[in-house]
Each structure stands twice: as C-alpha cells, then as structure tokens.
Amino acid sequence: MLKMGGSGGLFGQNKKKFKKFNAEKNVKVNFADVAGCDEAKEEIMEFVKFLKNPAKYERLGAKIPRGAILSGPPGTGKTLLAKATAGEAGVPFYSVSGSEFVEMFVGVGASRVRDLFKTARENAPSIVFVDEIDAIGKSRGKGKGMGGNDERENTLNQLLVEMDGFSTSDHVVVLAGTNRADVLDSALLRPGRFDRKVYISNPELEGRKDIFAVHLKKIKLADNCDLEDLKGRLAALTPGMSGADIANICNEAALIAARHNEESVKLHDFEQAIERVIAGLEKKNKLLSPEEKKVVAYHEAGHAICGWYLEHADPLLKVSIVPRGQGALGYAQYLPPDIYLYTTKKLMDRMTMSLGGRVSEELHFSSVTSGASDDFEKVTNMAQRMVLQCG
Ligand SMILES: Nc1ncnc2c1ncn2[C@@H]1O[C@H](COP(=O)(O)OP(=O)(O)OP(=O)(O)O)[C@@H](O)[C@H]1O
Numbered sequence: 217m218l219k220m221g222g223s224g225g226l227f228g229q230n231k232k233k234f235k236k237f238n239a240e241k242n243v244k245v246n247f248a249d250v251a252g253c254d255e256a257k258e259e260i261m262e263f264v265k266f267l268k269n270p271a272k273y274e275r276l277g278a279k280i281p282r283g284a285i286l287s288g289p290p291g292t293g294k295t296l297l298a299k300a301t302a303g304e305a306g307v308p309f310y311s312v313s314g315s316e317f318v319e320m321f322v323g324v325g326a327s328r329v330r331d332l333f334k335t336a337r338e339n340a341p342s343i344v345f346v347d348e349i350d351a352i353g354k355s356r357g358k359g360k361g362m363g364g365n366d367e368r369e370n371t372l373n374q375l376l377v378e379m380d381g382f383s384t385s386d387h388v389v390v391l392a393g394t395n396r397a398d399v400l401d402s403a404l405l406r407p408g409r410f411d412r413k414v415y416i417s418n419p420e421l422e423g424r425k426d427i428f429a430v431h432l433k434k435i436k437l438a439d440n441c442d443l444e445d446l447k448g449r450l451a452a453l454t455p456g457m458s459g460a461d462i463a464n465i466c467n468e469a470a471l472i473a474a475r476h477n478e479e480s481v482k483l484h485d486f487e488q489a490i491e492r493v494i495a496g497l498e499k500k501n502k503l504l505s506p507e508e509k510k511v512v513a514y515h516e517a518g519h520a521i522c523g524w525y526l527e528h529a530d531p532l533l534k535v536s537i538v539p540r541g542q543g544a545l546g547y548a549q550y551l552p553p554d555i556y557l558y559t560t561k562k563l564m565d566r567m568t569m570s571l572g573g574r575v576s577e578e579l580h581f582s583s584v585t586s587g588a589s590d591d592f593e594k595v596t597n598m599a600q601r602m603v604l605q606c607g
Pocket residue numbers: 249250251252253289290291292293294295296297347393394395427430458459460461463
C-alpha cells in the first residue's frame with residue numbers, strides 16, 4: 217500500500233530526517249512483565265478489553281474513556297504499563313515525551329502531535345503514550361510571563377483538539393505518564409479527555425519480590441540458589457526502591473559477577489549492587505588519612521549505637537567507612553519498614569540517630585568536622601516536616 221504510507225506517514229521519504237515519535241507495531245511486553253501493581257493493571261484492563269473488542273461496548277452505547285493519566289514517582293513502571301497495555305491488546309504503540317516539545321521551534325510541536333494522532337488513527341486500534349505530560353500540560357496559569365511558553369501551550373492545545381476530535385469509532389486510547397499529576401491543567405482532566413487517573417506508587421515488600429522475580433529471570437543464578445529465598449532477601453534489603461532501581465540492581469549484580477569472572481551471580485553480588493545503588497560507586501582512589509578514617513569510623517559508630525538503643529529507630533543493617541559516590545566518606549544502611557503514618561516518636565528517634573554521628577565526634581575528638589553536614593540537612597528537613605505535618 218505505497219499510497220497510504222507515502223502521504224506523510226511515519227516512514228515517508230520527505231520526513232525521514234526527523235524522528236517524530238516512536239512507533240512499535242509488535243509490542244512484546246505484556247502484563248506479566250509488569251509486577252507488583254495489580255490495582256493499576258486492573259484499572260487499565262478496561263482499555264485492553266475495549267481495544268480487543270470495541271463492538272461489545274459500542275453495541276450497548278457505551279462511550280469508552282478516551283484516556284488515562286498514569287501518575288507516580290519516577291521509575292515505577294508507568295511507561296512499561298502503557299506498553300504492556302498495547303502488548304496485551306495486540307495493538308501498535310506510539311509514544312512521545314512531553315519534554316521533547318519544550319524547546320521546539322514555533323509550530324513544530326503542534327504539527328508533531330497532529331502527525332502522531334494521524335498515524336495512530338490510520339493504524340487504529342492503537343495506543344498513544346505521552347510521557348512526561350506535565351512538560352506540556354502544566355496548568356496554564358502557572359509560569360506565565362516566561363516568554364518561551366507559547367510553543368508548549370500550542371502543543372497542549374493541539375493535543376486537546378486531537379482528543380476532542382476523536383469520534384467513538386476512532387479506536388485510539390491515549391495514555392499519559394507524569395510524576396506531577398498535581399500541576400496538570402484541569403482542561404486535560406475533563407471528561408472525554410484524560411478522565412481516568414491511575415496511580416502507581418513505589419512497590420511494597422510483596423511488590424518488590426514480584427519485580428525481583430521478573431528481573432531475576434534474565435540473570436544466571438547459581439544452580440543451588442533458592443529463588444524464593446533470594447527474592448525475599450533482596451526485597452527486604454530494598455525498602456523505598458522503585459521498579460527501575462530493582463531492574464538496575466539485577467543488572468549491576470550481573471556486571472559485578474562478570475567483573476570477578478564468576479560463572480553465576482550470587483547473593484554477595486546483589487548485596488554489592490544494592491550498596492552501589494544506594495550509596496554510589498566505591499572510590500578506590502580516595503585515600504583517607506588514618507586520622508580521617510578514625511573520625512569517619514567514630515561518626516558512623518555513633519549512628520549505629522543510637523540506632524541500637526532507640527526503640528523507634530529503623531533497624532540498622534550495616535555501617536561502612538569505604539568512601540563512595542559523591543563525597544560520602546562513610547554511610548549507614550537502614551531497613552525502614554513500609555509505613556504510611558509516622559509518629560512523632562519515630563521522627564524524634566530518627567533525628568537522634570542522624571545526630572548520633574556528630575555527638576560521637578564531639579565525645580571522642582577535640583574538634584568536630586564538616587562530616588555531619590549531610591546529617592544536619594536531613595534533620596532540618598525532618599524537623600520542618602514534623603512541625604508542618606504533625607502540628
Ligand atoms: N512494576 C514493574 N515491574 C517490572 N519492572 C519494572 C516495574 N517498574 C519499573 N520496572 C523496570 O524499570 C524500568 C523503567 O520503568 P519505566 O520507564 O516504565 O518507569 P516510569 O514510571 O515510566 O519512569 P519515569 O517516570 O522516570 O518515566 C522498566 O523498563 C523496567 O525494567
């Protein structure tokens with residue numbers, strides 16, 4: 217069908233130079249690849265059912281929601297879930313990122329959106345995914361007077377026009393991802409546009425286990441390794457981490473094993489990978505003087521001792537005086553549980569534990585060092601939150 221493809225289609229000769237949006241016709245990702253966000257999957261399932269069998273809905277006169285906003289912290293699998301929706305429904309997946317429109321020449325953003333939707337319609341049923349929609353969809357009252365916002369606004373308007381212009385027979389579902397659902401223009405959230413909101417949070421213990429299970433499949437583990445036990449341990453070691461962090465840890469562990477010429481990846485490699493993701497790369501060439509090492513050791517031990525004696529402090533896993541990442545001379549790794557309500561007692565104990573390093577320096581040396589500056593920053597944040605949130 218040369219004719220159809222030729223008129224400005226994705227692979228049109230005249231537009232070959234620009235990569236306007238990503239197109240995937242044969243999406244291999246499905247819901248089994250997205251672990252630990254069952255509620256989000258359930259909500260999005262409705263779109264899958266619609267795309268697979270639109271007639272069933274149309275027969276009853278039902279109007280299917282046009283689109284959904286997938287919101288949540290970075291790396292929680294929003295893009296992955298959108299792609300898996302296309303994979304499950306067996307439809308093409310067209311994606312762009314909102315941030316790509318921000319610094320564009322006048323008119324380019326809007327014309328890109330037009331082309332994107334044109335292609336999606338021609339290939340319907342299909343899914344359009346706009347990542348980082350907050351980059352173009354910020355509330356229009358905000359950030360006025362900055363000059364260069366016109367293009368952003370044009371792009372947003374074009375997106376709204378395209379969504380309004382759909383008729384029910386256009387079987388195109390528009391999904392959008394954002395970390396900042398709170399700043400979105402209310403026009404985007406009106407019925408007939410992104411009227412569904414799906415929130416994806418960082419995974420809890422069980423979720424992390426499931427995500428590890430997905431990513432461990434690709435890793436060569438030792439034959440005697442008990443997968444159930446391994447994913448439980450790793451999930452316990454990674455509180456607060458996102459799916460992307462977990463994917464990164466699995467990959468890092470395999471890289472570490474390869475660096476050591478190991479035949480398979482072991483628990484120890486994963487532990488090192490977790491440390492690397494939490495605290496940064498070991499700085500082998502950062503040589504501390506014996507006196508400095510002593511200060512760092514007393515400082516970290518101060519945290520550890522406070523943690524041991526305080527009832528509400530998070531359990532401490534290890535302290536290290538190996539310099540890592542950007543400027544960290546030592547660090548303490550805790551295992552905070554997944555909790556949603558912080559008592560003032562817990563916050564007080566956390567603050568005390570953070571200050572334990574500095575107190576230890578005061579007790580054991582004639583002068584204190586700048587090593588506690590990071591702790592001070594954390595404690596100031598915690599104290600501020602405590603006053604603002606606990607009253
Ligand atoms: N729930 C999950 N199950 C399995 N893998 C996951 C999950 N969440 C994230 N990942 C892994 O992390 C990678 C990055 O996730 P993704 O790009 O979907 O996150 P995102 O929420 O869109 O991030 P951002 O907000 O930064 O755009 C995925 O490719 C996948 O490997």
